[in-house]
Amino acid sequence: MEQQPYTDSTELLADRARLAGRLADDGYLYLRDVLPEAEVARVRHQVLALAAEAGWLREATTTGTSQPTGVDLPAVDVEAVARCPGPTRQAVQKAMWCLRDLHALLHSTSLLTVLEALLGEPVLVHPRKVLRFVAPERSSVVSGWHQDYPGVQGSPRTLTAWTPLAPVTPDTGGLAIVPRSHRDGVLPLRLCAGTIVGWETDVPVDVVHSGPMNPGDVLVFTAHTVHGGSPNTGGLRLSADCRYQPLSEPVCRDCVELDDGDWDDVYRTWPGQGRDDPLAHYWRELPLDIVAYDPRADVAREREAIAAGRRHDPAAARALQVTAEHSADPAVAAEAAALLRALA
Ligand SMILES: O=C(O)CCC(=O)C(=O)O
Ligand SMILES: [Fe+2]
Incomplete structure (x- = not known):
């Protein structure tokens, strides 16, 4: 398997047709400095505060853990995370995921401008965002090679944006992409014991694009692009991802509704419990074509x-x-x- 760096498409941002052409050709875009770094840092600090409160971090130091970009990340106490009982761990991760600033980050105007340019029409930001707090040793089980479409369903034109909240280094690994893997629709899967879902895409992977990423950088890829998290042998890997689709196309109910609890539980942690907050229940005002999960x-x-x-x-x-x-x-x-x- 040949590892190559991401193709940097940042300079195509000014040219919508070429940007969309690159996505159609390669199945992904690597874009630098899309999200305001201060907003990314704010989310990172809030996530780290919750991790510290849960006892998941070692003492923060300014030496040893400093990443090349100058972001000081405390080390994860891997044993403490492992010792944490399942329900507590889920509650901490849920508290991280509920953070209003995380949701707001994935609605940033600078990112939405890119997605609107790519989709060429008004965009629905999927309400269900994802926050990934990946401690080093957890990565023996990785997300594995997969396409998002079988899980996300709804519009086949859905795009995913994946963004690091802390620098991605060769040790922490980031998101690896199989370029041009989006052209044959939904691909077969094979059983794989080392992935989170137990399956992975059953295709030969000859060339993989990956690389370091900085907070503010974004990977955008299609719902059929094969991708997977790389092993994390370094420190904490923190990232967020969200899906964006044409507003006019069907959206699967599971991308809108929560499996456990309801959105008001999420908003209870927001200022004013989310009352009069434009980010709370924003999709209810939109003319959505909601379809059942198949x-x-x-x-x-x-x-x-x-x-x-x-x-x-x-x-x-x-x-x-x-x-x-x-x-x-x-x-x-x-x-x-x-x-x-x-x-x-
Ligand atoms: O970060 C990962 O390990 C996987 C992310 C992913 O599959 C996605 O954003 O669609
Ligand atoms: Fe994915």
């Missing part, structure tokens, strides 16, 4: 994981665990749990 591909994958489990295929371990925890069919979940125990 579970057929997930169901087929659950069946495949079960079949592989019955063959004692160790590659099915993670997919069986996900099926055991999340299948909508209790009999399938129970069989997945039993097959997983048999594999161990």
Whole structure:
């Protein structure tokens, strides 16, 4: 697998047609200095404050952890994060994700201008944003090669923006992109025990684009571009991602509604509990075509994981665990749990 640096498309920002042409050719854009650095730093400090409160950080130092760009990041106390009981860890991550400034950052005018230029029409910013707090050793399980479309559904023209909240170095790894991988629609998957979802895109990966990134830089890629998080052997990797689509196209309900709790729980942490806040429930004013999530591909994958489990295929371990925890069919979940125990 050949590693090459991202193609820097920053200078195409002034030329909408060439910018859109580059995205259509390569399946992604690497753009420097799109987001205001002070706004990124504000979110980073708030996330780090929550991490410190949870006891997840070692003493902040100004030596040793200094990154090349001069951002001083405290080191993560990996053992403390590992010791943290699951529900507490989820609560801390949820508190990070709820931060109003995180949501506001992903609505920044400078970023929306780029996405409107690329989509050529009014844009829906997906309400469900993602914050990733990746401690070094957690990265033995990576996001793995995948396309966003099967999970996001709705408009196939959806674009993802991925942005680091702290510098991405070769050690922390960032988001690797398989250039020109977006041209053949939805690609097949294969079982893979080392990824978060238990599957990865089943295509040969010859060339990968990656590289260091600074706060303010953004990667934009299509819903069919193959990409995945790189292993993190360094310090904390902090990033945010969000999806943007043409407002006129269908959007999947799961990109708008939360699985656990409702949006008012999120806004409870916002100033004035989000009352009269233009960022709260903003999509309710918009003429959305909301469609149901189509579970057929997930169901087929659950069946495949079960079949592989019955063959004692160790590659099915993670997919069986996900099926055991999340299948909508209790009999399938129970069989997945039993097959997983048999594999161990
Ligand atoms: O940061 C990662 O590990 C994965 C991010 C990703 O898959 C995305 O933003 O769509
Ligand atoms: Fe993704």
